[in-house]
Amino acid sequence: MQCRILIDLSEPIVIYAPTATGKSEFSVCLALKLGGEIVSADSMSVYRCMNIGTAKPLDYLNIVRHHLIDIVEPGDYYDAKRFEEDALRSVELIKSGGKLPLVVGGSYLYLQSLLYGLAQTPEPNWTLRERLYGIGKLKGSGYLYRKLACIDRNYARKIHENDLRRIVRALEVFIESGRPFSSFHRWGEPKLRCRGFYLYRSWESLSERIERRVEDMFKKGLVEEVEGLLLMGFKSFLTSSQAIGYKEVIPYLEGKISLEEAKARVVRNTKKLAKRQIRWAKGEDFEIIDLDAMGVRGGVQAVIGRLGGL
Numbered sequence: 001m002q003c004r005i006l007i008d009l010s011e012p013i014v015i016y017a018p019t020a021t022g023k024s025e026f027s028v029c030l031a032l033k034l035g036g037e038i039v040s041a042d043s044m045s046v047y048r049c050m051n052i053g054t055a056k057p058l059d060y061l062n063i064v065r066h067h068l069i070d071i072v073e074p075g076d077y078y079d080a081k082r083f084e085e086d087a088l089r090s091v092e093l094i095k096s097g098g099k100l101p102l103v104v105g106g107s108y109l110y111l112q113s114l115l116y117g118l119a120q121t122p123e124p125n126w127t128l129r130e131r132l133y134g135i136g137k138l139k140g141s142g143y144l145y146r147k148l149a150c151i152d153r154n155y156a157r158k159i160h161e162n163d164l165r166r167i168v169r170a171l172e173v174f175i176e177s178g179r180p181f182s183s184f185h186r187w188g189e190p191k192l193r194c195r196g197f198y199l200y201r202s203w204e205s206l207s208e209r210i211e212r213r214v215e216d217m218f219k220k221g222l223v224e225e226v227e228g229l230l231l232m233g234f235k236s237f238l239t240s241s242q243a244i245g246y247k248e249v250i251p252y253l254e255g256k257i258s259l260e261e262a263k264a265r266v267v268r269n270t271k272k273l274a275k276r277q278i279r280w281a282k283g284e285d286f287e288i289i290d291l292d293a294m295g296v297r298g299g300v301q302a303v304i305g306r307l308g309g310l
Helices: 023-034 080-096 108-116 126-139 141-151 164-177 203-220 222-231 249-253 259-281 291-307
Strands: 013-016 036-040 100-105 195-200 287-290
Touching: 013 023, 013 108, 023 036, 023 100, 023 291, 036 080, 080 100, 080 108, 100 108, 108 259, 126 141, 126 164, 141 164, 195 291, 203 222, 203 259, 222 249, 249 259, 287 291
Parallel strands: 013 100, 013 195, 036 100, 195 287
Antiparallel strands: none
């Protein structure tokens, strides 16, 4: 049953949270209450055949319509600019159908692009990109990160020194255009009018949830999913193989590390990602929903109450 809303809900609602917070369940419950559809803001859920490692909300896809999930093959190029364009089209499509758009995810650079806009960047130079990846593999991502920090300190501050994919893209854009990658971003007032909510959990609670999720992913067949992707020829697909949960399993399949070490690496890297996601949220004017205190049902009711629902 949908609730009655006393305000104009033509503006999208943004639900942002770190990985493993429970935003998929939360957003589906909220969408059912408000008569909405979900636009996924997850940089890895766009890829087909990558379900377990991305924690794709498969159980919810038949309950509430989701946009921007399973839209490209693992070998296809997809970036924040393309997401911005696709997400804006999805928002308008949902609104034209009389539904409420809910933009849901934890990929902060994708949300940054959607909320503030991203100017058109140079087309990918695959030869240059492969050369940069080769340097990163030989000398480490930290080497390239230091190079990036010298030419684009603003962008370097927003990404992790081990985020080789984004480091390489930023260097590629600088070499191709002569402009820092951050100069293509617009960091002022949001261009998309929306109402944003941040789903909060304490670090202790979130850490436990991450550990449980990783264990569950392996039980569901993460190793077999990675094996399948390798058989399909996607080992060299640098965008998706850098996804947490995939790159850590490959050394196990190659006999270089134990299964327990692979699990430990996934947990460790997922927690590092969560910390970056939390850090980004501190710079946004999102309303906080404490899921530890309220639970999913209470949090949904809190959002509806703040929107003016009865």
